[in-house]
Amino acid sequence: MVHSEQKAVGSTRSGQPALVAIGVGLAAFVAAGLTAFSGTPIAQALGLPDPGALTTYGLPVVRTLTEIAAVLTVGGLLVAAFLVAPERNGYLDVTGYRALRGAAHAAGCWTLGALLMVPLTVSDGLGRPVTDVLGFSRLVAIVPRLDVATSWLVTAGFALAVFAGCRMALSWGASVVLLAIAVAGLLPVAATGHSAAGGSHDVATNSLMLHVVAAALWVGGLAGVLGLAARRAEAAERLPTAITRFSGLALVCWLVMAGSGLLNALVRIPLADLVGTYYGALILAKTVALLVLGAIGYQQRRRAVAEAAAGRGRPLLRLGSVEVLVMFATMGLAVALGRSAPPVRGVASPSRAEVVIGYDLAGPPTLLRILFDWRFDLLFGTAALVAAGLYLRWVLRLAARGDRWPAGRTASWLVGCAMVVFATSSGIGRYAPAMFSMHMAQHMIMAMLAPILLVLGGPVTLALRALPPAGRDGDPGAREWLQSALHSPLARWVSHPLLALALFVGTYYALYFSGLFEYALPSHPAHLLMLLHFTLTGMLFFWLVIGVDPVPRRLPPVARLGLVFASVPFHAFFGVVLMSSKDVIGREYYGGLALPWVPNLLADQKLGGGLAWASGELPLLIVVVALVVQWSRIDERSARRADRRAELDGDADLVAYNAMLRRMAGGADPSEPPAAGGEGSGSKPGDADPVRPGGVEQRGSGTAGG
Structure with missing residues (x-):
């Protein structure tokens, strides 16, 4: 029985890289295939010359692989930072450290992919073969003039910082900081492209930022949880807490993705163009994929999460593997959507304000x-x-x-x-x-x-x-x-x-x-x-x-x-x-x-x-x-506080202070303790007791006491 269980665990563990490899291949195939199937490439639609087959089909593949590496980086850091508990001394435990190392490998791939996207983006933007734009001096001269290429270069800087940090970090606090840097690294590219141009680009850009962050946390987090489930013998104590936390996060991410995706689509394309156009068909396909993912996520919360929390992780692995494959395919679909030209609207030329800020202004800013x-x-x-x-x-x-x-x-x-x-x-x-x-x-x-x-x-x-509070034995x-x-x-x-x-x-x-x-x-x-x-x-x-x-x-x-x-x-x-x-x-x-x-x-x-x-x-x-x-x-x-202390100790401070004044009035050394005959033995008969200004001995909160 033990041998069969260890064999099952080992086979499951070995199946995780295979699952990721299959998902990556599926996403790349979807991105390149849909780009090739498109009857109107985006360069042709924009009136640009053809950059060549290497850029036309290589760019969506490289971008898909880069985005998958980015979400796996975010997922590994999410596991280390919030889904598993660190040691009580603040350092990551074995499970968290393993997730951090996995994030380091993914961040290295993310860095390489972002750097490859720079010349590919320049080639695509200029309509020239990628071999014509290669060269350090050419890229230095051209990249600052192209927002998309610049954003990929900035993304490479974020990814490199995450890679270096993951190689050196050991503490829980460092993993939280690295997660924040990784999420920030998703935003430069999201701020460019279709969403950054045309009308209402402020709404489109904001919605796409929310969409990208929610997708990275969801897809990366699920991959991280499946990695924990595959190592049941090593992470048995950590898995129930991780699954419970991710389940709530996944629901929030799905709602954010659905709302932001719908809003972004409405900004880019009229409802009438959803049917009868290739761009609209891609949006509908992505919507269907998101609904399918929502249904799978519901089944996860309904059955697989409870069984995994009880120590039976196979249903989670089976259903989660299907969910990861659908997610990766959806990412390839999203890349193909970004490579397709939206339908041209037959509207009047926009005003200067609409071109620059994304919307028109009705007139001067009156109070109303x-x-x-x-x-x-x-x-x-x-x-x-x-x-x-x-x-x-x-x-x-x-x-x-x-x-x-x-x-x-x-x-x-x-x-x-x-x-x-x-x-x-x-x-x-x-x-x-x-x-x-x-x-x-x-x-x-x-x-x-x-x-x-x-x-x-x-x-x-x-x-x-x-x-x-977590309690003495609970996870933070x-x-x-x-x-x-x-x-x-x-x-x-x-x-x-x-x-x-x-x-x-x-x-x-x-x-x-x-x-x-x-x-x-x-x-x-x-x-x-x-x-x-x-x-x-x-x-x-x-x-x-x-x-x-x-x-x-x-x-x-x-x-x-x-x-x-x-x-x-x-x-x-x-x-x-x-x-x-x-x-x-x-x-x-x-x-x-x-x-x-x-x-x-x-x-x-x-x-x-x-x-x-x-x-x-x-x-x-x-x-x-x-x-x-x-x-x-x-x-x-x-x-x-002074009143409460006086009630507890009988106003010892004030008594000692008055005793010191009496000794001073009697000519005794204030540093010497009072004589055995009593605290007033140093004073002459008939002398008035020395007190604080005011004529009466003060006690407590200012009332006279005997």
């Missing part, structure tokens, strides 16, 4: 348009709504068990989330990419007002109270991950007040006065990065100043107030410089939009500088009020 002309931001708007819902869920969980959570903190968090939605999705967010003044208004809300409200909500404290969960993050060296480093101050105010000058802002203006991903940077640096700074959550470096109230006032002159001077400058920041970009209601770009910039200078008053008032309230509460808590 700012308040009611909304365009929902798929990334920041969704994140704010999810954060608000999760916060309320934790509050209700505390209330259900009888714990109280301050209503003021809840209101502060919800208003902060509303400010994020308003800054990114209202008329301010709609006009921000087209006008410097509206960009600065959005900047101030995201960097100043929203972070103050969010940190006053105390989300970390709420999470630590609402999330269930979300609560333990959060605690580890708070006590990590990275958290202590970024929470240094001087660093937080430099990031909060110094990046204003580095961004707007160095030429970096002009370079980033035409790029939608760069716009997203700016917003993310404003929000994170603002939250970091105000977390140290007025945050109610635990801080690795707790500052006294006076130091916090000094940190706030140290930042005020920098903000004021920044606004003054903008108002007094004679040079227009981003003249070429804003001038190219040619908005009729912005005839004077310098006047619009001065308005933005005025907003930057004046908008700091309300946040500063909120910060000062919060500091005063927190300071008073610190004094109240200190007084209560």
Whole structure:
């Protein structure tokens, strides 16, 4: 029996590389076959010369293999970081270390594939055979001019960093950081291609980013779980927790993929073109594949997960293997879809604004348009709504068990989330990419007002109270991950007040006065990065100043107030410089939009500088009020602690203090203990007892006592 079980385990383990190899071959065949089957190659549809068979059929194959390597990298890091528990000393156990090594091999393939995609993309973009563009000097001259080739080069840098990190990392914290880097490495390519061109490319790009990240976590995570299931003898204790965690993650990923994929398709192609066009047929085929994967995932959650958690992993392996093959085939289908030209719409020529920012503007930003002309931001708007819902869920969980959570903190968090939605999705967010003044208004809300409200909500404290602890023998969960993050060296480093101050105010000058802002203006991903940077640096700074959550470096109230006032002159001077400058920041970009209601770009910039200078008053008032309230509460808590200590020890400190005063009044050395005759033996008869100022001996919280 034991021999047969070991044989089964060994055969299953040996079957995993074969399964991956079959899936890779299937995905490459689907990508190349559908590309060859297409009657209108994308180069021909765009009026470009034929780059040759090597590029036409080699590019989709290499891209498919590269994307599979990327998702396997993400999957291995996901297993090491969150699906299996590390040792209690913070280092990865054998299972996690094995997953990390597998991620290193996949990251090496990812790096090589991304580098191969650079000349292939250049060849495809220029319509020249790949042999004509090979050469270091040629690539150096051409790659910066092609966004897609540049994005592949950036992706290769991310993949190389992950490969090097996986070869050196041993701790759980390092695996989390590497997972974040790997996920970030998926985004540069997702921000280019079909989604980055044409109308509504902001929505298309945002939806594709969500789609790609969800797919990588789902496909890579499933491959990682199947690897654990194949090693039942080595990972028997880890498998139930890993399966349970991945099951919930897979459901979220499927919902995100379905919603983002549908939205991306509606942006690219009208509903009428789904039938009767090759591009529409590919979209329908991908939709069917996603539905099939959803059905398989449902069966996994219904039967295979429970059986695997009970120690019977064969149903999971059988059904999961089919799911992986369908996933890989779907990835090949997605690559073929990206290589196909969408049907041409018979519409009028788009305006300049629609070409540059992805949508039209109805007119000048009046008050009514700012308040009611909304365009929902798929990334920041969704994140704010999810954060608000999760916060309320934790509050209700505390209330259900009888714990109280301050209503003021809840209101502060919800208003902060509303400010994020308003800054990114209202008329301010709609006009921000087209006008410097509206960009600065959005900047101030995201960097100043929203972070103050969010940190006053105390989300970390709420999470630590609402999330269930793992227990002495349980695997670490979300609560333990959060605690580890708070006590990590990275958290202590970024929470240094001087660093937080430099990031909060110094990046204003580095961004707007160095030429970096002009370079980033035409790029939608760069716009997203700016917003993310404003929000994170603002939250970091105000977390140290007025945050109610635990801080690795707790500052006294006076130091916090000094940190706030140290930042005020920098903000004021920044606004003054903008108002007094004679040079227009981003003249070429804003001038190219040619908005009729912005005839004077310098006047619009001065308005933005005025907003930057004046908008700091309300946040500063909120910060000062919060500091005063927190300071008073610190004094109240200190007084209560002193009262409780006095009740427990009979006010020993005050008794010793009065005894010292008596000895001093009697001429005795205060350092000597009192004589055996009593604590007042050093005083003369009839002398009044020396007491603290006020005439009575003070005890406890200020009442006289005998």
